[in-house]
Amino acid sequence: MSPEFVVFVIFAIAALAGAITLVGARNPVYSAMGLLLTMFSMAVFYVLNDAHFVAAVQVIIYAGAVMTLFLFVIMLIGVDKNEDREEQIPFQRPIVAVLSGGLVLLIVLAGSQAWTVGTGGGTPPGTIENISDQLFGTWMLAFQATIFLLTIAAVGTLALARYESKVLGPDEGDVDVGQSPLRGESSDVEVDQSPLRGESSDVEVDQSPLRGESSDVEVDQSPLRGESTAGEAGGRGESS
């Protein structure tokens, strides 16, 4: 009974309990807490394996940043307690159980053939110095590729946050799609609408910077020129 064995057993139980909580809990906040417990247990395992820097990164990035992001999103979109657990596919739960048990057996069988190989023993400890020697030496190219990956992810997240979809979801998407053909197609509607816009032009000018669409600005400017050409100018602005 070495101390490592005691620590391993305690935190293995904690990790498994966290994982089962993650899968089984009805409330997504409890699922997040279960994942948090598993991640802290992982950090303990990393320390047991002399991976000190990875353990610190695990606590800071995963348990700190990623889980905070998850909790923010859970709170943002609301806690959905009454999740529908009726399975659409017949026999899905038995299939999952059989496949899961089979996968565990397969991994253990395959691993029992292979993971006894290796020298073992004299591992360099995963301190910051040793990690950085490898990371900025051998793996420099991969490290710089992660710069592009993170930049693309940040830009993509910003684009998704500002993107007003006309494809996804007919529920509210029809409102946006329904407004735009009225401006471009029939000139009668435009002439009828143009005095109304001329009256309330102040409101639309105030709204246009919030949307950030360039076409809205042109449509808003068009009633200022005249009533008859307003529809055409707006139509060009939409089509171009």
Place this chain on the structure above:
Amino acid sequence: MTVTVAWYMILAAVLFVIGGAGLLLRRNALVMFMSIELMLNSVNLSFVAAGRALGNLDGQLAVLFVMVVAAAEVTVGLAIIVMVFRKRATASVDELSGMRG
């Protein structure tokens, strides 16, 4: 009783399978995402344990890169979930059948 690398491998396999079962059984997109994170974490554990057994640091470096990719994936995925929620007011993946053929 000493802890060999096989213990870590078995623990990682069990955690991976629990994460995979959560991915298959749950409907909430956020919980499915967290299951994916659990699977990534279990693979990280196997990397670190194998790195100690083989006596080099490559396992830990692989773990660092997996963490970077997972962080990027989480930001984009959560942005997609929030955007879907703004359109559909649900986080259940069964509701999202817009691309059904």
